[in-house]
Amino acid sequence: MELGVGRFPEPPYYAVIFTSRFHDTGDDYEPTSERMLQLAAEQPGFLGVDSARGNDGLGITASYWRDEESIAAWRSHAEHTLARQTGRERWYAAFEVQVARVERSYGFRRNGRLQRP
């Protein structure tokens, strides 16, 4: 479902906010990042993900999950674990992860057209 019109179930559900700055992304960051988004979307309990990186280099990825168990299972996925390891070894200068329980949500959409790419 598109941004702004109840794309997620009724709260509570969970959000993982990943905020980062790059160090050395090499040739492997981009394909691995795309693979992780694809793989995450196949996991039980996955609800959605949004990602943005501005011109100042700060990136924010918010992924949404049915419950804490879904987050823990994705965290222990072998390919994801390997990607996170590379992230610490090389890709990121700094990052921050916040796991949060969504208590309420609301949205706005100007018209009926699809707003997501």
Added chain:
Amino acid sequence: MELGVGRFPEPPYYAVIFTSRFHDTGDDYEPTSERMLQLAAEQPGFLGVDSARGNDGLGITASYWRDEESIAAWRSHAEHTLARQTGRERWYAAFEVQVARVERSYGFRRNGRLQRP
């Protein structure tokens, strides 16, 4: 404090995730947005804010607050209320707001240099 090293107090605290796509930002979006960031930072209970907008137009702003009361007080601030009204009237094609209770957080920083701009 900088990204990735306990920039916030120990959880629980609150995050407001604002995800948006633009409609018509005119000449007033940018200065109002800067004013809102400045004004938010002066509010009781404000902990920090990160914002990123990617080339595909999707923007994510995550602001962090001590408790729900701080969020409610900022929401009822007159200048902020007026800005939100203009957002619905003109700036945004769609947006989504999620209020979440941060249950846990952790961070990584490659070295001791400041990572925030």
